[in-house]
Amino acid sequence: MSDQFTFRLLATDGDARRGEISMPRGTIRTPAFMPVGTGGTVKAMYMDQVRELGADIILGNTYHLMLRPGAERMARLGGLHEFARWPWPILTDSGGFQVMSLAQLRKLTEKGVTFKSHIDGVAYEMTPERSIEIQGLLDSDIQMQLDECVALPAEPAEIERAMELSLRWAERCKTAFGDQPGKAMFGIVQGGDIAALRVRSAEALKAMDLKGYAVGGLAVGEPQSVMLEMLEATCPVLPAEKPRYLMGVGTPDDIVKSVMRGIDMFDCVMPTRAGRHGLAYTRHGKINLKNARHAEDPRPLDEESACPAARDYSRAYLHHLVKSGENLAGMLLTWNNLSYYQDLMQGIRDAIEAGRMADFATETAEQWARGD
Numbered sequence: 001m002s003d004q005f006t007f008r009l010l011a012t013d014g015d016a017r018r019g020e021i022s023m024p025r026g027t028i029r030t031p032a033f034m035p036v037g038t039g040g041t042v043k044a045m046y047m048d049q050v051r052e053l054g055a056d057i058i059l060g061n062t063y064h065l066m067l068r069p070g071a072e073r074m075a076r077l078g079g080l081h082e083f084a085r086w087p088w089p090i091l092t093d094s095g096g097f098q099v100m101s102l103a104q105l106r107k108l109t110e111k112g113v114t115f116k117s118h119i120d121g122v123a124y125e126m127t128p129e130r131s132i133e134i135q136g137l138l139d140s141d142i143q144m145q146l147d148e149c150v151a152l153p154a155e156p157a158e159i160e161r162a163m164e165l166s167l168r169w170a171e172r173c174k175t176a177f178g179d180q181p182g183k184a185m186f187g188i189v190q191g192g193d194i195a196a197l198r199v200r201s202a203e204a205l206k207a208m209d210l211k212g213y214a215v216g217g218l219a220v221g222e223p224q225s226v227m228l229e230m231l232e233a234t235c236p237v238l239p240a241e242k243p244r245y246l247m248g249v250g251t252p253d254d255i256v257k258s259v260m261r262g263i264d265m266f267d268c269v270m271p272t273r274a275g276r277h278g279l280a281y282t283r284h285g286k287i288n289l290k291n292a293r294h295a296e297d298p299r300p301l302d303e304e305s306a307c308p309a310a311r312d313y314s315r316a317y318l319h320h321l322v323k324s325g326e327n328l329a330g331m332l333l334t335w336n337n338l339s340y341y342q343d344l345m346q347g348i349r350d351a352i353e354a355g356r357m358a359d360f361a362t363e364t365a366e367q368w369a370r371g372d
């Protein structure tokens with residue numbers, strides 16, 4: 001059977017890449033932003049709205065879904081695509097990052113991590129093998145290896161230990177995943193803020209000949225400059241013909257700068273979480289609709305947007321909804337924010353094809369700085 005997971009480079013502009021991932025469930029245009037659908041839902045959105053905004057792929061969360069409704073139950077219900085009515089590609093994180101940030105009483109050993117559910121205190125063990133098994137039960141299209149991500153700043157010895165453990169877990173995940181045509185398992189580069197460890201991690205993962213590579217261990221408290229330096233150290237080592245996914249990133253500015261250093265895929269809770277907290281992302285920068293200055297502003301967020309949430313509602317109305325705690329506030333602002341992020345990605349893809357990524361970066365930064 002011909003390989004059903006392919007990545008094609010369509011254009012490059014400096015280190016920026018315009019590409020396309022083809023999978024049985026659909027095509028992913030890169031650079032891509034992947035909306036986060038933690039518990040099988042992109043919060044405050046209907047799935048067909050998410051699709052209409054231009055999302056080719058969404059994220060699911062192994063940690064949340066294994067706790068509720070449960071991986072075996074999800075499989076009995078036909079898998080996550082059927083459950084959530086999203087027939088296109090889904091990428092699932094391995095759960096390790098969420099365990100370390102959400103679960104209680106975590107114990108990490110060579111074998112894996114044991115923890116108690118933050119929902120009902122039930123004890124679980126997550127090993128590389130079980131993480132891949134759960135992602136398979138969810139019928140995930142792109143599965144992430146189980147890894148250990150350390151928060152920064154951290155001691156070099158600690159960063160090295162976690163990086164080397166993650167490499168051993170990558171081997172175990174590769175073995176557990178086996179050969180699943182049409183699906184992919186991505187390795188995750190670790191190494192904290194130490195370039196030499198990043199290079200060692202990337203070289204070792206490259207030797208495993210995986211279908212794609214994530215850069216993890218970033219957006220965990222380090223300055224943007226350090227994150228960008230780590231990308232400059234890591235991306236040149238990764239195979240050019242495989243996709244690169246920067247986990248948990250980020251703001252529009254993070255995304256533009258990371259694309260220019262060779263990243264193809266992004267995920268972040270920012271646009272959805274911020275939307276539920278009254279924050280709007282627009283071409284002119286971030287707007288906090290809680291602020292009283294919007295109370296009588298009749299203008300929409302962005303009259304040139306194709307998204308009704310950005311074009312048809314006054315800031316005064318959005319301010320009212322936010323102050324009143326209305327559900328519609330989170331719905332409209334999430335709709336606006338995801339629309340803005342997908343428009344940003346479309347702008348980036350067009351700019352790379354036109355060989356004008358540097359100009360695009362300058363223009364967008366000027367617009368954000370202008371505010372309104």
Ligand SMILES: Nc1nc2c(CCNCC3CCCC3)c3[nH]c(NCCc4ccccc4)nc3cc2c(=O)[nH]1
Binds near residue numbers: 061267273
């Ligand atoms: N396996 C793994 N996952 C990581 C993640 C989770 C990515 N989103 C997963 C989705 C799956 C479902 C939920 C999320 C990260 N997220 C961040 N930063 C988020 C920073 C942030 C925090 C809050 C708001 C905005 C940004 N760094 C990350 C590093 C790693 C990593 O090394 N390994």
